[in-house]
Amino acid sequence: xxxxxxxxxxxxxxxxxxxxxxxxxxxxxxxxxxxxxxxxxxxxxxxxxxxxxxxxxxxxxxxxxxxxxxxxxxxxxxxxxxxxxxxxxxxxxxxxxxxxxxxxxxxxxxxxxxxxxxxxxxxxxxxxxxxxxxxxxxxxxxxxxxxxxxxxxxxxxxxxxxxxxxxxxxxxxxxxxxxxxxxxxxxxxxxxxxxxxxxxxxxxxxxxxxxxxxxxxxxxxxxxxxxxxxxxxxxxxxxxxxxxxxxxxxxxxxxxxxxxxxxxxxxxxxxxxxxxxxxxxxxxxxxxxxxxxxxxxxxxxxxxxxxxxxxxxxxxxxxxxxxxxxxx
Numbered sequence: 001x002x003x004x005x006x007x008x009x010x011x012x013x014x015x016x017x018x019x020x021x022x023x024x025x026x027x028x029x030x031x032x033x034x035x036x037x038x039x040x041x042x043x044x045x046x047x048x049x050x051x052x053x054x055x056x057x058x059x060x061x062x063x064x065x066x067x068x069x070x071x072x073x074x075x076x077x078x079x080x081x082x083x084x085x086x087x088x089x090x091x092x093x094x095x096x097x098x099x100x101x102x103x104x105x106x107x108x109x110x111x112x113x114x115x116x117x118x119x120x121x122x123x124x125x126x127x128x129x130x131x132x133x134x135x136x137x138x139x140x141x142x143x144x145x146x147x148x149x150x151x152x153x154x155x156x157x158x159x160x161x162x163x164x165x166x167x168x169x170x171x172x173x174x175x176x177x178x179x180x181x182x183x184x185x186x187x188x189x190x191x192x193x194x195x196x197x198x199x200x201x202x203x204x205x206x207x208x209x210x211x212x213x214x215x216x217x218x219x220x221x222x223x224x225x226x227x228x229x230x231x232x233x234x235x236x237x238x239x240x241x242x243x244x245x246x247x248x249x250x251x252x253x254x255x256x257x258x259x260x261x262x263x264x265x266x267x268x269x270x271x272x273x274x275x276x277x278x279x280x281x282x283x284x285x286x287x288x289x290x291x292x293x294x295x296x297x298x299x300x301x302x303x304x305x306x307x308x309x310x311x312x313x314x315x316x317x318x319x320x321x322x323x324x325x326x327x328x
Contacts, residue, residue: 001025001068001307003094004302005055008079008086008107010042012054015298016065017306026062027299030054041162044080051086059090062262064313066098066172072312073103073305075110076324078133080112084322091284092317103305103316107296108328111262113307114300125287126256128247130271131263132158132173135204135243137162137250143307146328147208151203152248158265160206164213164235168228178232179225179268185226185233190216194236194245202246209238240274247275251282260287269295 006013006029013029032050036042074091076084090199095102112127122281124141126149136150155163158175165174170181192212195205213235220227261275272288279286 002071002073002103002302003062003065003066003069004073004086004105004305005076005090006107006110006296006298006301007051007055007083008051008075009083009296010036010047011296012051012058013296014055014058014062015302016062016087017055017056017299017302018209019070019306021039022120022306024118024299024301024302026065027297028058028061030058031298033173034131040172042080044082047080048082048086051083053148055086055090055192066207067102069098069100070095071101071103071305071309072098073301074320075107075301076104076320077106077323079107079322079324081322081324086325088320088322092320093214095317102317103306103308103313104315104320104322105301105304106326106328107301108134108147108306108326109138109144110300112138112146112260113304114262114293114297115260115287115298116282117290117293119304122258122287124256125258125260126250127264128239128243128259128261128266128275130243132162132175134250134263135206136328137202137247143311148328149250150202150204150301151230152206155206155210157204157206157243158263160210161236161265162237163210166229166232167214167217168223170228175265175268176186179238179270180295181229181232182236182270185229185231187230187237189230190234192216192234194238195242195290197245200249202249203244206239206242207234223311236268236270239283240268240271244274244278251278251284255282255284258285262289262294264295267291
């Protein structure tokens with residue numbers, strides 16, 4: 001069995017995965033959303049302190065599997081430096097105490113492997129990663145064989161939802177709140193311009209759209225619940241249309257046989273619906289991670305670690321460090 005640890009942002013999670021069967025034996029996550037909501041976003045120092053409290057409690061719950069562990073895996077990049085170090089420190093302690101090898105897992109790779117929890121790996125495929133920190137299109141060919149095809153030039157898809165929610169005074173995390181409000185709103189009321197609509201470049205940008213929303217809020221003055229719902233719906237429509245427009249350009253150049261969306265923001269039902277329509281238009285098979293594994297979790301880290309274990313891709317104690325700016 002492999003014990004995996006995730007602490008890259010504001011979710012403390014530990015999982016235990018059986019090596020031979022890929023079966024997820026144990027998975028527990030403690031979210032910090034309530035603690036950060038009062039600040040309108042993640043406070044790194046608070047997140048680190050909460051990880052220091054939560055991770056040992058979860059590890060205690062998984063103690064029954066200790067004797068069967070063959071390796072310990074941990075997210076070491078990318079993420080918040082002060083929170084990554086909490087998971088890395090625990091992994092090192094387990095390595096020293098149990099004499100088992102360590103596996104360093106890139107958090108972005110983990111999201112791709114969320115597609116394969118308790119399943120056989122299936123590559124190649126093209127993957128859209130959408131989260132609070134990333135908006136990327138990745139060509140995934142195999143274990144650690146990833147090529148970045150497109151990314152955001154400023155804000156990420158998920159981050160823009162958080163910021164719009166904050167401007168509207170709706171709370172944190174913004175993604176699910178904006179989506180809920182959008183379901184009650186009129187997406188045609190505000191004609192927000194789709195970013196980079198006239199650019200041939202396959203890239204993403206959300207800073208301009210976010211500014212359009214800010215100006216509209218200022219123009220309306222005191223907002224009614226209908227105003228908020230209509231802004232959310234109109235924003236979500238434009239934000240998603242931007243993704244679809246650029247993906248359509250990519251598909252026209254070279255449509256993949258298989259396409260997937262992963263990351264916390266991939267749980268958005270409106271986005272899933274529009275991506276499915278795009279894939280059907282081009283005859284592309286769509287792969288989706290289960291909703292419970294879209295956001296940060298340790299199960300996806302464990303699934304990626306299984307592939308590392310098979311290849312004996314271990315990392316020595318002195319080489320394991322947290323790397324906040326790690327790339328795909």
